[in-house]
Amino acid sequence: MNPITKNHTAVLQHLQRTLPAECLITDGAGLRPYETDGLTAIREMPWVVVLPETEAQVVDVMAICRQHGVPVIPRGAGTGLSGGARPHKDGVVLGLSKMNKILSIDPDNRVAHVQPGVRNLAISNAAKPHGLYYAPDPSSQIACSIGGNVAENAGGVHCLKYGLTVHNVLGVRVLTSDGDVMEIGGALYDNPGLDMLALLCGSEGMLGIVTQVTVALLPEPEKKSVILAGFKQVTDAGNAVASIIGAGIIPAGMEMMDKLAVQAAEQFAHAGYPLDAAAILIIELDGAEAELSAVTAQVIDHLNASGAYQIDQADDAETQARLWKGRKSAFPAVGRLSPDYICMDGTIPRHQLAHVLTQIDELSERFGLAVANVFHAADGNLHPLILFDANVPGQTDQAMAMGGEILQCCVAAGGTVTGEHGIGVEKLDTMCVQFTSDELDQFFRIKDAMDPSGVLNPGKGIPTLTRCGELGGMHVHKGRLPFPELERF
Amino acid sequence: MAADLSAQMISSVKDAYASGQSLVISGQGSKGAWLPDAEMSAGGTLDVTGHSGIQAYQPEELVITARAGTSLEEINAMLAAEGQMLACDPPRFQPTQADGVVGDNASGTLGGVVATGLSGPGRPWSGAVRDAILGVELVNGKGEYLKFGGQVMKNVAGYDVSRLQAGAWGNLGVLASISIRVHPTWQDQCTLVFQLSAEQAQQKCLLLAQQNLPLQGTCWQDGVLSLRLGGHASGVAGAKLALSGQVMQGGTDLEFWANLRDHKADFFQQELFPQTPGTKKIWRLVVPSAAPLPGNWLSADDLLIEWGGGLRWLRHDDDAAVVAYAKSVGGWCWAKGEQMPIDVVQARYMNELKRAFDPKNIFLSPMVLNQSLHTNPQPNPQERQQHAD
Numbered sequence: 001m002n003p004i005t006k007n008h009t010a011v012l013q014h015l016q017r018t019l020p021a022e023c024l025i026t027d028g029a030g031l032r033p034y035e036t037d038g039l040t041a042i043r044e045m046p047w048v049v050v051l052p053e054t055e056a057q058v059v060d061v062m063a064i065c066r067q068h069g070v071p072v073i074p075r076g077a078g079t080g081l082s083g084g085a086r087p088h089k090d091g092v093v094l095g096l097s098k099m100n101k102i103l104s105i106d107p108d109n110r111v112a113h114v115q116p117g118v119r120n121l122a123i124s125n126a127a128k129p130h131g132l133y134y135a136p137d138p139s140s141q142i143a144c145s146i147g148g149n150v151a152e153n154a155g156g157v158h159c160l161k162y163g164l165t166v167h168n169v170l171g172v173r174v175l176t177s178d179g180d181v182m183e184i185g186g187a188l189y190d191n192p193g194l195d196m197l198a199l200l201c202g203s204e205g206m207l208g209i210v211t212q213v214t215v216a217l218l219p220e221p222e223k224k225s226v227i228l229a230g231f232k233q234v235t236d237a238g239n240a241v242a243s244i245i246g247a248g249i250i251p252a253g254m255e256m257m258d259k260l261a262v263q264a265a266e267q268f269a270h271a272g273y274p275l276d277a278a279a280i281l282i283i284e285l286d287g288a289e290a291e292l293s294a295v296t297a298q299v300i301d302h303l304n305a306s307g308a309y310q311i312d313q314a315d316d317a318e319t320q321a322r323l324w325k326g327r328k329s330a331f332p333a334v335g336r337l338s339p340d341y342i343c344m345d346g347t348i349p350r351h352q353l354a355h356v357l358t359q360i361d362e363l364s365e366r367f368g369l370a371v372a373n374v375f376h377a378a379d380g381n382l383h384p385l386i387l388f389d390a391n392v393p394g395q396t397d398q399a400m401a402m403g404g405e406i407l408q409c410c411v412a413a414g415g416t417v418t419g420e421h422g423i424g425v426e427k428l429d430t431m432c433v434q435f436t437s438d439e440l441d442q443f444f445r446i447k448d449a450m451d452p453s454g455v456l457n458p459g460k461g462i463p464t465l466t467r468c469g470e471l472g473g474m475h476v477h478k479g480r481l482p483f484p485e486l487e488r489f
Numbered sequence: 490m491a492a493d494l495s496a497q498m499i500s501s502v503k504d505a506y507a508s509g510q511s512l513v514i515s516g517q518g519s520k521g522a523w524l525p526d527a528e529m530s531a532g533g534t535l536d537v538t539g540h541s542g543i544q545a546y547q548p549e550e551l552v553i554t555a556r557a558g559t560s561l562e563e564i565n566a567m568l569a570a571e572g573q574m575l576a577c578d579p580p581r582f583q584p585t586q587a588d589g590v591v592g593d594n595a596s597g598t599l600g601g602v603v604a605t606g607l608s609g610p611g612r613p614w615s616g617a618v619r620d621a622i623l624g625v626e627l628v629n630g631k632g633e634y635l636k637f638g639g640q641v642m643k644n645v646a647g648y649d650v651s652r653l654q655a656g657a658w659g660n661l662g663v664l665a666s667i668s669i670r671v672h673p674t675w676q677d678q679c680t681l682v683f684q685l686s687a688e689q690a691q692q693k694c695l696l697l698a699q700q701n702l703p704l705q706g707t708c709w710q711d712g713v714l715s716l717r718l719g720g721h722a723s724g725v726a727g728a729k730l731a732l733s734g735q736v737m738q739g740g741t742d743l744e745f746w747a748n749l750r751d752h753k754a755d756f757f758q759q760e761l762f763p764q765t766p767g768t769k770k771i772w773r774l775v776v777p778s779a780a781p782l783p784g785n786w787l788s789a790d791d792l793l794i795e796w797g798g799g800l801r802w803l804r805h806d807d808d809a810a811v812v813a814y815a816k817s818v819g820g821w822c823w824a825k826g827e828q829m830p831i832d833v834v835q836a837r838y839m840n841e842l843k844r845a846f847d848p849k850n851i852f853l854s855p856m857v858l859n860q861s862l863h864t865n866p867q868p869n870p871q872e873r874q875q876h877a878d
Contacts (some may be wrong), residue, residue: 100695108695152643164643166652167620180834187777189612189799191857194660194839195619197653204643222701246549248572248673284525288701291724347641349550379642390591414784421645427646434646438633445845446648462647467791 002397007068008047008067011092014064019057023098025049034093036073039426041342041396046073051095055173055211057180058094062209062455065092071081071458072177074205076116076148079140081343082424084152084204084460091458096147102126103212109187111170116147116210120154123215127485134229135162138370138420139328147210153202155420157253157327158284160378162218164420166201169215174200175450176207186214198247204422205457207450210413218437221252221286225296226320229303230277230310236259237279238353240306241377242319244283244299245350251299253284254378255327258357261372261385262326270332271326274310281308281377284320327374330427331385334372338387340396344403345427346410347381347419359409360384367402369395376464381419382410408433423461432468440465491542493556495634496666501535502663503632505851513853514659516558516598519582520605522854524658525828532853535663537600543567543655544666545640551671552623552640557600557664564599568671575602575674577618578609581751596751600664607654609750610706610717613698613778613796619655621670627662630847640668653842658856661846675719677726680742681734682713686833687792690714694797695779702728708749709794710756717746749795756802757795769804770814772811776801776820783814829856 015024024165025031026048031179036043065072071091078085087093107130111184112123124133138144145156148163150172162168171185185197200207231237237256244251257265258279266273273280281303296313303311312484314320326333334341346462348356357373364371370387384406388399407417407430417423417430431440443462448454506514511532541558548571555564561581568574581596603625608617622639638651651770654664685693690709694819697704703720716734718725729736737745749755759768768790778798791804805811815822825827831839839858843852 013595055622064497106777106779107699109777110698111777151674159643161491163616167616176838180838182832182835184835186819188775188820189796189806190606190608190656190775192823192829193856194657195606195653195655196835196838196842198619198649198655199842200648207648219699228811230690242549245551248676250673287721288724288727290727291703291721294723295721326497347643349547349640350551352545376643381641381643406836414639415641416639416644416646418646419641423647431646436635439637439647442629442633442635442650442846443647445648446842449841449845452841453632462795 008090008488011064011068012048013418014068015048015061015092016182018060018064018187019050019052023051023053023057026052033160034078034087034095035085037075037078037080037085038084038425039081040177042083042086044089044423046091046093047268049093049095051098053098055099055175058096058175058209059179059181061092061094061151062175062177065455066177066179068452068454069453072209072338072455073457074147074151074209076145076151077140077143079144080424081345081421082418082426083426084422084457085131086425088458096209097145099211100145105130105217106187107132108219110218111187112215114146114213114215116143116150116213120144120146120149121321124360127217130217130424131220133220134168134215136165136168139331146213146215146307150201150210150213151203151205152420152422153378155379155381157255157376159376160248160254161252168216169197169201169213169217171436172210173212174208174210177453177455181211202422204424204459204461207456208449209456221291222288224284224320225285225286225292225322226314227281227296227299227303228273228307228310228312228323228372230274230284231279231283231306231308232277233307234279234356234357236307237281238350240281240303240308241350241353243302243306245378246299247302249295251283251301251378252286253282254376255282256280256373256375256377257327257330258373260337260370261330261374264324264333264337264372265330268336269326269329271322272312273326274359278311282323312356330374334385334387337372338370339389339391341387342383342399342403342487343421344384344386344406344419345381345418346407346415347379348413348415350377350380352413352415353377353382356382356413360406363402363405367398369399369402376419379419380415382467390418425460428463428467437453437465437468440468491556493542494538494540495628496536498537498540498628498663498665499632499634502628502630502851505708506630506632506849509849510851511853512851514604514663516601516604517560517585517596519597520601520607522582522826523605523861525826526855529853529855537663538598541598541667548573548642552668553671554624554640554666554668555599556666557598557603559599560600560673560798561597561599568782571640572674573671574674575621576611576615578615578750579618580607580609583751589618590820599667599669603655603664603667603669604657604659608747610795611719613799614704617655619652622651622655623669624668625654625664626666627652627664629662630849630851634665638668638778642670658854660843660854660856662852664727675705677722678717678719679725679729679739680737680745681718681729681732682737683716683734684712685709685714686712687789687794689784690794691779691798692801696779697732698797702732704797705858706746707795707797709792715745717742756804759804769806770808770831771825772803772805772822773825774801774803774811774815774820775799776815776818780818786810831858847868862874
């Protein structure tokens with residue numbers, strides 16, 4: 001990449017000449033909200049934020065940054081949980097929040113064409129008059145933007161049945177750092193050539209800037225049913241999940257919470273969760289009425305057979321909302337138990353759940369830090385919340401170290417270090433556990449192919465080989481010593 | 490027969506990387522007729538069919554992992570025994586030779602399914618091949634054995650190299666192992682038929698697609714719209730009642746959809762004998778579902794519509810008319826046996842991506858990404874040499 005210029009003044013003057021004043025933020029108070037995203041532990045004050053209102057302005061900003069060799073840090077709503085939008089000390093934060101128009105809802109083709117700053121939930125709201133909705137629902141859906149969803153390949157609680165962002169985005173307009181605008185895909189079921197759309201989903205703003213998105217819309221489910229089941233043993237809950245899926249049932253959502261998470265959520269949300277349960281499952285089923293009642297009965301049979309000691313079924317929207325409220329407020333609820341917590345985001349094969357939870361228990365004991373587990377059971381995505389107190393010297397480091405070990409357990413169990421939150425800056429080191437130097441190198445060559453000048457979100461997503469090499473306590477990856485061939489440079 | 494030939498694959502690619510010899514990756518050849526075979530003869534063949542065998546399958550995990558050379562038949566049989574299937578329902582074409590003679594009973598490998606990325610009649614409702622891919626292991630053009638993705642559904646660690654392989658037609662590397670998502674088989678299915686014009690059928694499909702129905706396929710041809718319903722028995726029964734069409738006889742319907750998927754239906758028969766006088770070129774058009782139908786320039790007999798309107802097969806010899814129509818409705822078209830059309834700017838980035846995986850351009854693919862080769866289908870040897878540098 002070009003040497004980064006330290007000449008902020010020249011860049012700023014160039015931006016000021018090109019963009020309307022209201023598209024630039026340079027004062028301290030105005031910049032403050034941009035110093036971090038949802039990963040608040042990591043901060044960097046930006047020196048300029050640009051908020052373009054049109055694609056043409058985005059193109060201009062990119063051209064200026066490329067010309068000056070200045071990093072561009074794309075940002076949506078700033079709700080990301082891995083620091084993907086953390087500013088760069090010499091970079092320009094490119095916020096897309098002003099490009100927030102729903103351009104059209106096309107019910108015949110069941111798509112919506114939207115600008116990147118449109119909020120996730122706003123799409124479903126706009127499609128509702130047509131009986132349609134946008135399926136992926138990350139927990140931040142009232143705030144997060146669709147552009148950010150594309151960058152992170154955002155998930156949610158309904159992924160097993162309805163897929164992730166990559167399954168529900170049919171097209172993007174994307175600006176490359178070289179200034180090319182490509183329209184990839186559209187209201188189409190496949191496209192010629194390499195699937196760059198798949199590559200862009202989850203690329204954390206390192207390959208291009210999305211300036212427009214075409215999303216698929218689905219018919220709203222006719223009816224929903226929500227079931228709450230309490231278990232005395234975590235393994236029983238795990239077996240219930242396997243037994244339901246093994247029987248050929250694909251629930252719309254299936255969430256598990258362990259005892260600590262249940263207790264925290266119940267105190268906070270009064271959802272009616274059984275406080276004496278070692279684990280609970282919340283299962284959402286949807287579909288046409290006849291099918292729904294048949295499948296609900298089947299699921300309840302599986303829960304009984306797996307040893308559930310309490311089963312509540314909610315068919316009315318109000319009770320359903322109450323049952324979900326506990327789960328959806330689990331993070332803030334756990335936040336009340338402890339001054340600080342960090343949220344991990346590993347994914348594991350479902351059958352490894354009991355094994356991994358046992359390992360987490362052992363780690364919890366060893367580190368002396370409590371862990372509350374919230375689990376997207378349907379798709380194997382585990383969110384252990386490690387509780388700690390940042391004011392106790394050394395505890396932050398302990399919590400981070402423990403989190404790293406949990407992710408190593410996930411990888412060893414055949415899973416991955418991040419299911420839906422992304423690598424950003426938070427999990428750069430854990431990438432060294434999951435990938436070999438050849439694989440990391442392949443990632444860098446992909447980056448070079450799409451962003452030859454290297455200005456897009458540098459330092460995120462993929463750790464350098466040097467960084468991996470310098471990591472203390474090298475990890476053994478599937479029995480192989482890592483990086484025996486590593487060049488030091 | 491299960492065998493791990495990855496060491497040989499790595500060594501073949503390393504040799505090619507060292508010598509500059511081009512390689513053509515081949516499976517069973519079942520989709521060989523889909524893209525031009527010009528230039529392919531220049532390379533040595535890397536046959537991956539021997540690298541086969543199912544490596545991991547636990548039904549409740551909803552994923553199967555198999556070596557790329559594993560036959561689709563073996564995978565389908567293994568899944569069927571557990572009440573599961575590949576939701577993307579990839580076509581099982583049969584290999585054809587230049588003279589149009591149908592080859593043996595082979596129907597493709599898992600690697601071929603991924604490399605070609607072709608999805609079956611249920612694509613709008615059950616997803617494409619790329620949607621189902623969870624992880625791949627591949628040998629890149631430097632002979633490095635790399636693993637991306639995994640066996641879990643949610644995974645955002647690193648770029649999505651796995652899905653990038655779907656439809657890459659062997660440009661980026663030799664697929665060695667693939668983890669692909671599976672789905673429970675439908676408890677029940679049935680097909681309803683309606684006598685409708687193409688316009689009426691399109692309107693009906695657009696309306697039905699906005700409702701909660703267990704739709705799994707649509708096909709309009711020759712004045713008949715066939716709708717496939719599949720899923721939970723009570724859902725299928727409810728939809729059958731609500732739609733009140735004529736029910737296609739059980740058994741006949743399975744054959745109907747398999748023939749459509751595998752291009753054994755009459756409409757596609759001339760695919761096998763493209764040189765026969767009187768046959769027309771077969772075009773595959775992917776268009777927005779609600780896009781207007783072709784006008785009078787196309788005989789109604791030469792139109793077949795799938796995917797709720799989103800996939801249209803045309804038989805026509807006037808290239809300009811077909812291309813103009815596809816463009817005018819915001820779609821794209823591809824004539825079977827010809828170069829896939831790729832936007833010039835996008836082709837440039839795709840070619841850079843190929844270079845990122847295959848820096849010496851040793852993998853010869855029928856899907857040519859290099860723009861200069863694309864515009865000039867027969868490059869002079871010197872030009873090819875430059876690209877290899």
